[in-house]
Amino acid sequence: MTMVIRNNEGFLEDASAWTTDIAREIASEDAIDLSENHWEIIMFLRDFYNEHEISPPSNRLFVKAVKEAFGEAKGNSIYLMQLFPGTPAKTACRIAGLPRPTNCL
Amino acid sequence: MHTLHIISKSPGHTRFRECLGMMGEQDAILLTGNAVTALADSTITLPETVYALQEDLRARAIDPEQDISGQVTFDDMVSLTIQAQRVISW
Amino acid sequence: MHTLIVIDQPPYGSWGGRESLDMAxxxxxxxxxxxxxxxxxxxxxxxxxxxxxxxxxxxxxxNLAAASIFGVESLLADTAACHRFGLNEDNLINGVTRIDNTGATLQQYQHVAFSG
Known part of the structure; x- marks a missing residue:
């Protein structure tokens, strides 16, 4: 495992310490093999965080933000759930090295 | 009731004054949190329809000497917000 | 029911404002x-x-620049307060509507919640 500090839920303590290798490692813990479609969302989240200094705080807002950027085809919960099982916003932010969405249980 | 003003700030807070300033004739005020101390303060004049949250009074050992419209429970508070046409939480 | 959240404290000094943003x-x-x-x-x-x-x-x-993406309808600012704090077109963030009559604005909303 790459030496990087993560909290008890597996989120990076420092978003700037993130690398694509770290993303692959975290994804593999959830048995996710990262495809182009995953990377598109991951890089979108990274950009979103750099611009707004916030992860989309909930799943619904994650879906809204993706919809705003990529349209209905990708900005829907089924598509995002298939890419990032569980709670998509949480899973995706964890892999993207971003803080835990504040309002996700 | 037209507007229910829910205030949680103590009478010394500027928002308490602003709240009283915006009270219309058909409005009611509900004191919560530190605002209930207004009922222990003899220098404060409150409008006609005043409610106060029972648990906040009890927590501070305040027994309202002034005649108030009612001490309310949390459930009553919910009912009041539904009865009101508008709610302002100060 | 349209909710108006009112922020009357400057940023960073307390958590109240951030909680209101979260609520919005x-x-x-x-x-x-x-x-x-x-x-x-x-x-x-x-x-x-x-x-x-x-x-x-x-x-x-x-954070506020994400507000419209998340669906917050508008960012309103009291014109007199902007003037008092030296805010104008040049140093205000994008997407702010300045209003002249705060009292009348408050009357337009069924639910008004002050922050903190």
């Missing part, structure tokens, strides 16, 4: 109409060029 985003997440109104020193939330990294906080200026 949560209402928007469930497609409940919500707007934010900045009055008094609260208008400082809207000033360009905030760099709160040195006090270990995230920029509310940057």
């Amino acid at each position: 985003f949560s209402l928007a997440a469930f497609d409940q109409p919500v707007s934010l109104l900045f009055i008094d020193a609260g208008v400082l939330w809207l000033k360009q060029g905030q760099e709160p990294g040195g006090i270990n906080q995230k920029s509310v200026e940057r």
Whole structure:
């Protein structure tokens, strides 16, 4: 495992310490093999965080933000759930090295 | 009731004054949190329809000497917000 | 029911404002109409060029730029307060509507919640 500090839920303590290798490692813990479609969302989240200094705080807002950027085809919960099982916003932010969405249980 | 003003700030807070300033004739005020101390303060004049949250009074050992419209429970508070046409939480 | 959240305190000094922002985003997440109104020193939330990294906080200026993406309907600011704090077209963040009569604006909303 790459030496990087993560909290008890597996989120990076420092978003700037993130690398694509770290993303692959975290994804593999959830048995996710990262495809182009995953990377598109991951890089979108990274950009979103750099611009707004916030992860989309909930799943619904994650879906809204993706919809705003990529349209209905990708900005829907089924598509995002298939890419990032569980709670998509949480899973995706964890892999993207971003803080835990504040309002996700 | 037209507007229910829910205030949680103590009478010394500027928002308490602003709240009283915006009270219309058909409005009611509900004191919560530190605002209930207004009922222990003899220098404060409150409008006609005043409610106060029972648990906040009890927590501070305040027994309202002034005649108030009612001490309310949390459930009553919910009912009041539904009865009101508008709610302002100060 | 349209909710108006009013922020009258400057950013960073307390958590109240951030909680209100969170409340606005949560209402928007469930497609409940919500707007934010900045009055008094609260208008400082809207000033360009905030760099709160040195006090270990995230920029509310940057957070607010996400408000419309999340579905917050409008960012309103009291004109007199903007004037008092030297805010104008050149140093206000994008997407702010200035209003002249705060009292009348408050009357337009069925649900008004002051921050903190």
